[in-house]
Amino acid sequence: MLEVMDLKKKFKQTLAVDGVNLYLEQGEIVGLLGPNGAGKSTTISMISSLIAPTSGDVRYFNESIVKKPQKLREHLGVVPQEIALYENLTGRENLQFFGKIYKIDKNQLAQKIEEVLDIIGLKEKQNALVKTFSGGMKRRLNIGVALLHEPTLIFMDEPTVGIDPQSRNYILETVKRLNKEKNITILYTSHYMEEVEYLCDRIYIMDQGHIIAAGSKDEIKHILSAEQTILIEAEDIKRDWIKLLENHPSVNKLTAQDKRLTLLVPKEMDFFQTVIETANETNTVLKSVQIQTPTLEDVFLHLTGRALRD
Amino acid sequence: MRGILYAQLKLLVRNPATFLLMTGICILFAIFLGNTGSNTGYVPVYSEMGEEKTEQVIEYLQETDTQSFEQNEKAEVVRAVREGDAIAGLYLYDDHYELLVATKAPTFPILEQNVQKAFGRYLQEERLLESDKINAHEVINQLEEPMFIVETKTFFGEDSFVYDPQLQVIFGFAVFFVIYTIAFNVLQITVAREQGIWDRFILSPVKKWEMYLGILSYAFVLGYIQVVIVFSVFKYGFGVDFHGGFGEALVVLIPYVLSIVSLSVFIVGVSKNIQTFQGLISLLAVSLAMIGGSYWPIEIVSNKILLALSKIDPITYIMEGLKSVTVYGQSLTEVMYPVSILLLMSVIMIGLGINIMERRE
Incomplete structure (x- = not known):
């Protein structure tokens, strides 16, 4: 479905990503694991066509997205590490706004919003201003926005940073449910080992811009057999x-x-x-x-x- | 684009304080500095001329329409000037006049000019009347109704100019405060970038030009509405005379508001973050207002460096345009020069600003 080949990104003198290779098959959850500063977010930004790689290629169903990202973008949902929401709008208004941005038909949008609110469990709080939300609720809405246009592929960049264990569990369950029920392919980055271990079928471990290990959980653990x-x-x-x-x-x-x-x-x-x-x-x-x-x-x-x- | 406008409007409705505050402050400043009948217009007159002659000179002085002259005792003239109730005091004598000043206000040169003109006219008529070689009254009548009038209108010279203190203050503060309203709305581009919302836009089917147009057109409309509100409050609320050029003034404003949107885009482009932008825009807005003639008429500035700088300041051109269509009663076609310069500035700055932003991205 998605193939990343020898991806590099250089910022002035710093080589943030150095020759990353990875792939995603339809319907799997793949973990990208690494400490802060490992290059995970830069990799995600390049794969999602937000920034251009210095070299290398990203292919979506065998077509390069580096120069023609439209096809990928139609099917891609991105959950950024930041809370990319309008704090002075309500949860529902945020969904309406991003729905309009995605040019979802007005009648369809109302139905989509209901579905998303159900998935992220914010139906009761939909009319509260986002600035009054807890950290966990904001993170859930951040995910909800990425689901509005029914993507088949979602990149989640550390979606559980800085939240309480209860919200974290809710998000992990939601991710699992999205994968199982809607067959959404997910690339999940985190520096929480237990999250990746719980969610992912396959794992890439990244450090200092390199993929230092890759495989299923068992294969990776086998390194230390x-x-x-x-x-x-x-x-x-x-x-x-x-x-x-x-x-x-x-x-x-x-x-x-x-x-x-x-x-x-x-x-x-x-x-x-x-x-x-x-x-x-x-x-x-x-x-x-x-x-x-x-x-x-x-x-x-x-x-x-x-x-x-x- | 409609989606972006939707969010901006919702955000305004939810938090209108900044917009209302900017509009309110602008109106308050203009009221206090332009409409309180303070010493900008009052000139007490003490005369040692005869009553008839004094009345004649005061009548000529009143025709200038920018100050109010009132005959008084000498002590009262001194008191008014000393206590700051008057811009200056005027002593009239048969063959000359004196001006009594405590401190020279920015409008003092205008007063000096007006007095010189009125007193010169009086003396000219006196000399004619004293002459027995010609028919003096006929000549005076001819002078009052000349065959043709030569008028000199300029913004950069030292020749005479028409000064309307109320409009100067209203125009000056309106075009100054609107810079902040526009700039802080254009800043939404940086805010969206820093919060990751811009990335969501990029990944959506919305085109990049739609993203820019959504935010910039909103900033334009909001800035324009603010100036329209300020002008309307003074015209319809306080009865300020726009000399029949109210509608034209609103039209002339369009390229100016556009140029400020572009200037803000440029500042957003060169600013690394929100803090840098805030610092830059505050500094720039005040400097532009000072150089461009927001706080005082540019006509009284004689410093060559400041005058040279004013040529690249959008406020210079909007003040020229606004005064042209109001106090000078010119038509829209006659203000094509300042309008064209503002449009040119808009094109250059928006082009540079977006280019810098895109490169940074």
Whole structure:
């Protein structure tokens, strides 16, 4: 359906996107995962024809959209990261306005607005000014606007940033429902690992303008199939202890946060003994030690050496 | 485009305060500075001439129609000038006159000119009457009804010009305040860009020219309505005399409002963000008003640099156009020069502004 080939974008001296390749099949939810500044939004802007790439191509049903974006735009809905709404208009007025912008027939528009309000769960609040909405309600309306012209493809750029867990769950459920019931293809960017893990069939992991891993959830986790994650909680994480573990030849990655340590070590190795011995050596009081199968977060850590939200 | 107009109108209805405030402030300024009978027009006269002669000179002075002259005691003249109730005091003697001034107001040169003209006429007639070689009364009558009249009208010279303080203030403040109304509506382009709404427009079937036209035509209409309201309030509410050129004044306004829309587009184009735009437009509006003759008649400016700068200032041309069709009673075809310059400015600035914006995008 959509194919992105060797896409690059240079802003003055900064190469924000460097040779991105990805594809979307009809009816799937694809995640584009990466930390802030990874180049996700720039990639989305290029794929949605908002900015021209420095080089590379984007093909929609085998036709380049770089010079002729109309065909894609007709079927595309974009949910931007910003709240792209008029705060001094009501929810319904915003939908009416963007409906007019999309040149939806007047009679059809009223019906479409009702449908969208149902989907985003804002029927009761439709006549309230947007500026009185909570963050979650604004995000839902932001999605609603992108649904008005019945797109078959939706790009969602971090649609859950800065909202409460309840609204976040609502949005995730809505995204899933749109995909299942209306067969809408969705490209979903986020730096929340659990969202992508929950929603997406396939995932692209992006960092510093590059795609550093791609595949289904299992395929990506398989990158760490030879490793295991050890989570350690201690009363106090001492510098000496971290140094000892870091210098251990079996430790591939180590991150310390508050009173927790995360280690990536070879799967076949029994690392328990080492943890206990080094803790004793440095007088560290352990609270718990857990071994778990790798998560996407671990994969990201493994690939970049950084946690996703750093 | 209709969709964009729909949203702009809804937003205005929901929050009309800025528009009403700008219109209200403009009217208030014009009332207080142009219509309160303050010292801009009152000139007390003390005379040591005979009563008949004094009345004759005052009659000639009153014909100038820009100041009101009233005979008074010498002490009262001094008091009025000292306390700022009068622009100046006039002492009349048989063969000369004196002007008593506390501080020179911008309109003082006009007063000086008027007094010189009236007193010169009086002296000329006196000399004729004193002469026994010719028929003095016949000559005086001929002078009052000359075969042809030579009139000099100019905005940039130092020759005489007709000054209507009320219209000067009304025109000046209306064309000044409308800059803000228009600019802050054109700014909606930047606001839409920063909020991501512009991206939604780009992805929609709306054409780019429709997007610009929607926002710019709204800014134009709103700015135009504001000036029409201000002019109408003074004409129909306060009975200000537009010298029969009210309709023409409203027509002349069209290219000016257009040029301010274009200027705003240009400023939006060169401004990196909303804050830069706000700073630039405030600075520019005041400078344009000062240079172009919003606050005082450009005719009294003699500084060559300011006069040179005024040639690239749309306010210079709209003030010229408005005064031409009102106080000078000219027709629309006679103001084609300032109108053409305003249209040219509109084309150049809108072209540059949109080009810069598109490049930045």
